[in-house]
Amino acid sequence: DAKTTQPTSMDCAEGRAANLPCNHSTISGNEYVYWYRQIHSQGPQYIIHGLKNNETNEMASLIITEDRKSSTLILPHATLRDTAVYYCIVLNNNDMRFGAGTRLTVKP
Amino acid sequence: SAVISQKPSRDICQRGTSLTIQCQVDSQVTMMFWYRQQPGQSLTLIATANQGSEATYESGFVIDKFPISRPNLTFSTLTVSNLSPEDSSIYLCSVESGRGIVGEQFFGPGTRLTVL
Numbered sequence: 001d002a003k004t005t006q007p008t009s010m011d012c013a014e015g016r017a018a019n020l021p022c023n024h025s026t027i028s029g030n031e032y033v034y035w036y037r038q039i040h041s042q043g044p045q046y047i048i049h050g051l052k053n054n055e056t057n058e059m060a061s062l063i064i065t066e067d068r069k070s071s072t073l074i075l076p077h078a079t080l081r082d083t084a085v086y087y088c089i090v091l092n093n094n095d096m097r098f099g100a101g102t103r104l105t106v107k108p
Numbered sequence: 109s110a111v112i113s114q115k116p117s118r119d120i121c122q123r124g125t126s127l128t129i130q131c132q133v134d135s136q137v138t139m140m141f142w143y144r145q146q147p148g149q150s151l152t153l154i155a156t157a158n159q160g161s162e163a164t165y166e167s168g169f170v171i172d173k174f175p176i177s178r179p180n181l182t183f184s185t186l187t188v189s190n191l192s193p194e195d196s197s198i199y200l201c202s203v204e205s206g207r208g209i210v211g212e213q214f215f216g217p218g219t220r221l222t223v224l
Binding site: 032034041042043044045046049087089091095096097098099100101 | 112210211212213
């Protein structure tokens with residue numbers, strides 16, 4: 001299974017874009033990149049996923065490099081409620097394996 | 109989106125006892141998943157539970173310690189047996205979203221277990 005590497009923690013100012021990087025250099029051609037987040041004391045929440053193309057939904061944008069070895073999750077206008085642990089996951093056969101994630105703190 | 113509830117939300121148990129955690133979904137789902145989240149750690153998949161078949165356990169987890177039932181398409185239980193302090197964790201169930209997005213899961217709120 002492809003392994004992901006994320007920074008342990010990041011800060012972001014409220015209202016600014018939060019850019020969360022993820023390295024997945026061993027990803028194979030049919031593996032998707034998923035992002036989840038876990039707000040304190042809650043279960044994880046699905047954010048977005050992609051294979052090759054950049055994706056956008058109401059929560060975030062996902063930018064995947066052309067070689068697919070890394071990706072960036074973008075929260076365009078971070079709010080205090082976006083403070084959470086963000087997990088980048090490479091999915092293989094519906095096998096969801098969470099890494100350590102990035103703890104994002106949005107500050108006023 | 110599916111609404112998932114878990115009971116109990118938290119419990120404190122004595123060493124050597126067992127705790128059964130219930131997971132109820134408001135819609136029928138084929139696959140349900142059980143995860144463990146140890147203090148300050150990420151989630152680890154324990155097993156996948158399909159209705160009508162034995163649960164499939166991940167490496168490091170065995171049926172004797174974590175028996176799972178899946179009697180119907182909306183309900184599952186996870187029992188943590190012969191408790192030790194190392195079992196103190198949050199246990200979460202999840203289901204596939206059913207929206208055709210492979211890998212999209214909805215998670216329950218979790219059950220916080222403390223073993224004394």
